[in-house]
Amino acid sequence: MRIQILTIFPRICESVLRESILKRAQEKGLAMLEAVDLRVWATDKHRTTDDAPYGGGPGMVMKIEPIARALDDLRGEGTRVLLMSPQGRRFDQKLAEAYSREDHLILVAGHYEGVDQRVADYLVDDEISIGDYVLTNGALAALVVTDAIVRLIPGVLGDEGSTAQDSFSSGLLDYPHYTRPENFRGWKVPDVLLSGNHAAIEAWRRKRAVEITEQRRPDLL
Secondary structure, eight states: OEEEEEESOHHHHHHHHTSHHHHHHHHTTSOEEEEEEGGGGOOSTTOOOEEOOTTOOSSOEEOHHHHHHHHHHHOOTTEEEEEEEEEEEEOOHHHHHHHTTOSEEEEEEOBTTOBOHHHHHHTOSEEEESSSSOOSBHHHHHHHHHHHHHTTSTTSSSSTTTGGGSTTTTSSOOOOOOOSOSEETTEEOOGGGGSOOHHHHHHHHHHHHHHHHHHHOGGGO
16 A cells, blocks of 8 residues: 655654554555655745635635646556545544555645645545544644554554454444553452453453443444
């Protein structure tokens, strides 16, 4: 899989893309991850990528021309282009799973007051939001989406069963996890997890997952 983040702040992305699971995915040859500088496709001497909005109002708006030129050059057959946008569809685990099966993704990172609406109308395949809040930098949202997708590519994680037990993958929030020591400051690991009874452990985990989901995210049930 290849993922390119189109942004005016590529250095923000580069440090993250070179660490941890994302780094290992690239070293294994399972993912090609790249931060692409949008300013390369700006044609004026100042490499301008934004301008004042028509109709007035605060802030600046990302221009369509450099984005269009960049996508003309970067997009290939089978490429899917995502625009990071507060107006987009809420990103979730099922979307991450679907995108993890794509061959090539381009994530367009908006900035300032937003992106010229014609980018969303004519140049991208999906608008994606990572939550009901606004960031100063769309590259941060693009990195969140990238991380969620890449970890689902087969072979990226050391334990292939890890993703199947993630929160949301089963439709529930995850059950509680414990490790050594068995007793810390009087806070003990539940006895069932020490019993060696795998059927009882599985039943306890399922029960706790349902309880936690009911308490914290009843909309998932």
